Amino acid sequence: MFGSRSPSRFSLTLVGAAIALGSLAASADVAARELKVSTVLSDAFPWGQAAQKWADLVEERSDGELTLRVFPNSQLVSGDQTREFSAMRSGLIDLAVGSTINWSPQVPELNLFSLPFLMPDESAVDAITEGEAGELVFQAIESRGVVPLAWGENGFRQLSNSQGVIDEPADLEGLKIRVVGSPLFQDTFSALGANPTQMSWADAKPALTTGAVDGQENPLSVFDVARIDQVGQEHVTLWNYMNDPLIFAANQQVWSTLSDDEKALLRETAVEAGAWEIAMTREQESERLAAIQERGVTVTDLNEEQHEAFVAATEGVYEKWVPRIGEDLVEAARSAIDAR
Template identity: 75%
Template sequence: MTLLAEHITATTRRRPFLATGLLGLALMTPLMANNAQARELSVSTVLSDAFPWGQAAEKWAELVKERSGGELTLRVYPNAQLVAGDQTKEFSAMRQGLIDLAVGSTINWSPQVPELNLFSLPFLMPDHAAIDALTQGESGKQVFAAIESKGIVPLAWGENGFREVSNSSRPIEAPEDLKGLKIRVVGSPLFQDTFTALGANPTQMSWADAKPALTTGAVDGQENPLSVFDVARIDQVGQAHLTLWHYMADPLIFAANQRVWKSLNEEERTLLTETAKEAGAWETAMSREGNAQRLTDIESRGVNVITLDEDAMQAFRDATQSVYANWTPKIGEALVETARTEVAASR
């Protein structure tokens, strides 16, 4: 026995608690190493968990924590906190590594990924079956490939829903009813072109500025999914007329920064992908199933809800053909044609 070993043995005999402490330290070491490996990733989303969009991110975080035993956690930052409230900067911030993960909007990311404008083409998708045909079909694969080419890894689809139009002035039942109305739109040139084609005066502004503008009458109307109209109580700011026209839908995308993705091991990547798909499917179903009750609640508050027949819908389609002529080359003619074929097959 070495002198050092004899010294330790003698010391532990005289001080039993020291031996116990050393044993405890040895037992704690694997746990401490485990905790040292635990990792937290940021998740950006535009809306809070009062909305299905925010609930999608929270569901993802919940599933990841549960399945990883807490070894991998997602911290959700709602209301575009990580980009100072400017939702149009989310994609760029994720590319730069300022955001690890996101549940983002095809609309907000479309300035950086032109192919995402596919989903904003007016009256392309008439129903949920058409949305699914695109996101789960060849169109969706091509869009995901375009996103990945920009340094972002797409994992799964969610859904923000069909966007409907409301205003404070009159029922919108035909294209001419939009003439002269100031309509708040998101920061996408395609939206500007669509409402200009319909004779409206589109006004681009962030959602944070939209409600005050609606309150003061600086703008006459807005377009958003039923969930936003309902939860944000848009009827309280003079939006007395709501037209259900399904003019476009906004799929959500669960995605990761490419450098962050490469830093994960295979098990972590599989976990994030599987939980993103599960959270996306859950949120999509929940969002769609809730629309009937949302509509009932909205009508009960005195909002005039207009549903368009097929002839009325065709008039809106005809009025926006110039948008297709302008945007198909930017999105990609092959992609638009693939989407048209998939929508037709879904019907």
């Protein structure tokens, strides 16, 4: 009967082809993978550009099989940048290009880079990150559930304010200075006689606009791109009191699901993106300073005697924080700086 006739060989061939195509499509879906990358600043800033550079390199070299989707402005933690490390450790974030400052509440060793006036110049930063101290920092991060892959750099942080020239510690007396959510920053600015006020970057510019705070500290790249001079910050003091290296990193559970080739690709591209971003940040420093001065900002460059007055005023911070960071780590950093 017609209804019970066996399928033709041609029909079976079509069915088999359809199944095969479906299997290939499913395999392609499985093979293609997207990972979420968190960062605090957008690609208008070198920090955000570093994350995007990483994403571009990965997409190019994986032929689209592995993609990184960048979420700037701390979107994945509702704007609270100090929660980024915890969110990555718990699996809410796959990857990040994060700040040593923002991650320091969860990784005390990262406070090394926030010790005031520890690193006098860029060669000192490199001596730490490229040597034993840098390895110890990476070990500390990995012991807390996050895999560090490479270094970047947000740059030396300078001081700005709306009240006047600051060239000695007494000039900071009573000034409300916006700082990030790190107790070490509170202690540093308290030692200098200021009134440190903790707030996220999202809240900082409105506070500067209204005069709720008198000043802030950030790299020149942030001052320049965010046009902080437009909210009354007419005075900048170049004091290089700390540098904020960035860290490319991955959630440990996500990392464990990657193939060896994918791990090698992520690490290789992170190192490349980090080196690219560090070079760009440093090369643009003088250009940014010139642009800031052209906009009428008064720039004070401390001489050696003035600089030493700030160093002396913050010595007490070391007594409290070196034991928390780890005396061996701080000694390794100092030895690397001395030997550079």
